[in-house]
Amino acid sequence: MYPLTESQRGEIIGLYKNKQSVPKISRVLKVHRTTVTRTIDKYLNGVDLAIRPRSGRPKLLTNRSQNILKIMLTIIIRNQLKKLKKFFVEKTNIEVSTKTITRNLHKMQIFSRIPARKPLLNDRQREQRLKWCTER
Numbered sequence: 001m002y003p004l005t006e007s008q009r010g011e012i013i014g015l016y017k018n019k020q021s022v023p024k025i026s027r028v029l030k031v032h033r034t035t036v037t038r039t040i041d042k043y044l045n046g047v048d049l050a051i052r053p054r055s056g057r058p059k060l061l062t063n064r065s066q067n068i069l070k071i072m073l074t075i076i077i078r079n080q081l082k083k084l085k086k087f088f089v090e091k092t093n094i095e096v097s098t099k100t101i102t103r104n105l106h107k108m109q110i111f112s113r114i115p116a117r118k119p120l121l122n123d124r125q126r127e128q129r130l131k132w133c134t135e136r
Contacts, residue, residue, distance in 0.1 A: 068092055069088055070105075072087055081098045082098060
């Protein structure tokens with residue numbers, strides 16, 4: 001869930017001051033009732049309603065960027081990660097590392113796999129298989 005903007009918080013307080021009920025405020029603003037209740041409680045207790053800085057580093061790729069990355073992966077299938085990175089940077093103008101691309105692909109449940117080696121049959125093995133099949 002995204003955080004409320006200051007204007008949304010002001011609308012909640014304005015509707016509360018106009019004697020609107022919490023469920024009605026929730027329906028009008030399309031915000032969960034708990035969010036409305038907590039905002040009103042903060043206002044009544046004198047807590048500052050301004051948006052505070054968030055902890056942690058913000059994510060570099062948004063959901064839209066991740067979808068673009070997924071589409072590019074289908075275009076550049078089985079290519080090197082460096083080529084995928086270069087193509088992604090050209091299309092989105094977002095400078096990312098190969099590690100960021102790998103991490104986001106893993107979040108989307110896309111992993112690199114090396115196919116198992118399967119030895120080919122030699123002539124003798126083919127003849128033995130054919131012989132076995134014709135006997136049965």
